[in-house]
Amino acid sequence: MNDYIAKTRKEITDILIACNISPKPSEVGVSEIDALNVALKTALxxxxxxxxLNEKLDDTKREIKKLSARIANWQNELNELMKKAQAKNEDDFRYIGESYNNWLKCKDKxxxxxxxxxxLAGNEEAVKSLELELKETDSFxxxxxxxxLERNIEDTNKQVQKSLQEKGELNEKIKNILQDEKLSNLLFEQKVKEEQLSVTVKRWATLVVLQSLIKQSMEKYERERQPKVLQEASNYxxxxxxxxxxxxxxxxxYSVKIENADTMERKDEIxxxxxxxxxxxxxxxxGLAHAFSETSEPLPIILDDVFVRFDQDRQLGxxxxxxxVAKSHQIFIFSCHPLTREIIENAIIEIGLNDSVPxxxxxxxxxxIMKV
Structure with a gap:
């Protein structure tokens, strides 16, 4: 029995030491056992x-795995969309998307x-008739x-203002002579003036619509019926x-303007x-050289460092x-920049001229002077 007690006390002492609890020099008692009990509860x-925490960690890992899979799916969808849009990269894809949105806005407009x-015209047939009429009408x-029409609108505006002024004067007179025996005559005159005003306003509204249509027709004419030299220059x-x-x-x-093909915004030379x-x-x-060559022998064209102030895209263009132009003209290009030859050769490759232009x-x- 004593051996069992001694063995048990030794085990308790070893456990106390393992738990970083210093046993008393005297024999192990209840207080040490209580301390072990507290340590056990804390450990449990x-x-x-x-x-x-391990369970939460496993849940978090599973959630990360799911999110990674979703990100991969989204990336695959993005790559597929970029492939369908023939976009080189994400910036190109965003540019295509913006261009498409701009196209939708222009389409809605x-x-x-x-x-x-x-x-305004009344029906589709009237619109087609108007378009045909505009095509057959010259700029002059x-x-x-x-x-x-502008003169008529100005005259009509003056008439409207005059009529409004007369109406105000008549209202004032009516107010002052409500009890006058001439009231019936004045009322009749007022009715006539109001009818005249209604006719004038309708005429003014018609002239405003016509002015708008003429403005749109002039803008279309300016875009589509330019002089041949300017048409060639515009193509270039x-x-x-x-x-x-x-x-x-x-x-x-007498000046030339440039127009943005997307926004229709025009810029003067300044x-x-x-x-x-x-x-x-x-x-x-x-454009002038092309027009000149149609009536006489084409003359050589001399260019000196023409690419200096252009960026890479504009150089290629x-x-x-x-x-x-070299298909119908002899062109001499003088340059001190070694990249000039590379720019010309890249353009030949891109448009596929090969040997068609010497x-x-x-x-x-x-x-x-030495030939390369």
Whole structure:
């Protein structure tokens, strides 16, 4: 029995030491057993908390796995959408999306204007008749009719103002002579004036609608019926700017403007950058050369460091235009930049000219001209 007690006390002492509890020098008593009991409960509680944390950790890992799978699915969907849109990267995809949204806005705007036009004209047949009439009308007739309508609108506005003033005067007179025996005559005169005013207002509304239609027709004419030289120059500037801009000469003006193909915003020469101004000038010169070649022998064209003020995209677009003009003209390009040859060769590859346009390179070294 004593051996059992001694053995038990030794086990308790070992457990106390393992739990970092210093046993008393005297024999192990109830207090040490209570301390062990507290330590055991604490250990069990910590074990339970650890199990709960492990369970939460497993749940978190599973949730992360699910989220990773969803992200992968989204990435696959994004890649599929980019593939369908033929986008090179996400920025390109966003650009395509913005372009599509802009197209939808323009489409909605067109449909709204179309409906408004139908409401003003009455029906589709009337709109078609109006479009046909506008196509058969020249710019001089439109300009003359516009001036006449503006004069009529101004006269009508004056008449409206005069009628409104007369109406105010009549109301004041009616107020002052309500009991006068001439009231019936004045009321009749007022009725006549009101009918005249109604007719005048309807006429004014008609003239306003016609003014709007004429303005739209003039804008369409300015975009579609430009002089041949300017048409050629506009085609060249479209190639150089990747169809971002086109050239036009407004009716009655002697200046050339550029129009943004997406926003229809027009810019005068004062709003052009240095590079854009050079590109417009070059396009107009090519247009003049093309027009001149139709009536006489084409003359050689000499260009000096034409790519200096252009960015990489505009350099490639300009090279395409030069190669296009080179089909009917001999072109000399002088440059001290070694990349000029590379720009021309890249343009040949991109548009697939191959050997259809003869191309020869020369270098000048110490006063000697040598063929490359």
């Amino acid at each position: 509680d910590n074990q339970r908390k650890q199990a709960e 067109y449909e709204i204007n179309r409906r408004n036009l139908i409401n 007739s439109l300009s003359s009719e516009k001036e006449e 500037i479209k190639i150089i700017t990747d169809r971002n801009y086109r050239l036009m000469k407004p009716i009655g003006e 709003g052009w950058s240095g590079g854009l101004a050079d590109q417009v000038y070059l396009s107009v010169r090519f 300009t090279a395409k235009v030069i190669l296009n 191309l020869t390179h020369y270098i000048i070294d110490d006063g000697t």
